[in-house]
Amino acid sequence: MGSISKSVYSGGKVRNRRLKRREGEGSVNIESIRKAYRRYASFYDFSFGSIFEPGREAVIRRMKFAPGCSVLEVGVGTGLSLPLYPRNISVTGIDISEEMLEKARQRRRREGLMHVSLHCMDAENMTYPDDSFDAVVAMYVVSVVPNPCRLVDEMRRVCRPGGELYFVNHFQHEHPFVCGMERMISPLSRLLGFRPDFSLCQFVREARIDVVDRSPVNLCGYWTMLTARNNKAEMCLCKTPPLASSSLASGAAASAGLQALIE
Numbered sequence: 001m002g003s004i005s006k007s008v009y010s011g012g013k014v015r016n017r018r019l020k021r022r023e024g025e026g027s028v029n030i031e032s033i034r035k036a037y038r039r040y041a042s043f044y045d046f047s048f049g050s051i052f053e054p055g056r057e058a059v060i061r062r063m064k065f066a067p068g069c070s071v072l073e074v075g076v077g078t079g080l081s082l083p084l085y086p087r088n089i090s091v092t093g094i095d096i097s098e099e100m101l102e103k104a105r106q107r108r109r110r111e112g113l114m115h116v117s118l119h120c121m122d123a124e125n126m127t128y129p130d131d132s133f134d135a136v137v138a139m140y141v142v143s144v145v146p147n148p149c150r151l152v153d154e155m156r157r158v159c160r161p162g163g164e165l166y167f168v169n170h171f172q173h174e175h176p177f178v179c180g181m182e183r184m185i186s187p188l189s190r191l192l193g194f195r196p197d198f199s200l201c202q203f204v205r206e207a208r209i210d211v212v213d214r215s216p217v218n219l220c221g222y223w224t225m226l227t228a229r230n231n232k233a234e235m236c237l238c239k240t241p242p243l244a245s246s247s248l249a250s251g252a253a254a255s256a257g258l259q260a261l262i263e
């Protein structure tokens, strides 16, 4: 990682701590995730294949693909999205779970997806150089990883400036009853392998995401698709610690932007 990137991205620690503390899921860690998805791997497609499929399709429909462009999908899981990408681009999928990834490898072979490469890697500590991809996608991953801000920092780093970041995820519901239920089951995050009460506004604000579109997806619009511009060029120009006034302003701008998109 380049030196500018380091100075900008190291601030993720503070924001991650705040996001984790507020979400009450400090116990989620890489080992608990590996364990949860080792369990899920054999029935993941059956349980989460069709229900999450409209969200995967919506993201890929929304993406702009120039021939030969490069896309990174973090937390690719069993590779359910892989057949949906056009074949004239290059797709890289990474995941922390070997068992989930093995299913993705089988799919790659079975469906002849030669434009896809798959690697076991922690999305919060990627080995790719800065600016390696035109777009980076996280489908149903941000509420799973231990440090969501760190994940977004890494997505920004490996994506070229001005490239696009895409997210689809469940976020804490606005209805007080549903939100209460989500809070109630949040102590089970470790077992579930995701945080049910993950706040959208807090995520956007603390990860300083420059959201350009927000759309409801999947059953009853219970999940959300976010399209964001890779704003790392502006963040590098700031070169200030993340909680200094200019960064707060950028977070506030992101929140204001999101608020406008909500309204």
Ligand SMILES: C[S@@+](CC[C@H](N)C(=O)[O-])C[C@H]1O[C@@H](n2cnc3c(N)ncnc32)[C@H](O)[C@@H]1O
Binding pocket: 033, 037, 048, 052, 056, 074, 075, 076, 077, 078, 079, 080, 081, 094, 095, 096, 097, 100, 121, 122, 123, 124, 138, 139, 140, 141, 144, 145, 146
């Ligand atoms: C809910 S599944 C989503 C799988 C797939 N994206 C989909 O559309 O169904 C979350 C995936 O994120 C992976 N994951 C969690 N933390 C990760 C990390 N730090 N780095 C890479 N992958 C991670 C899990 O192993 C799991 O495969």
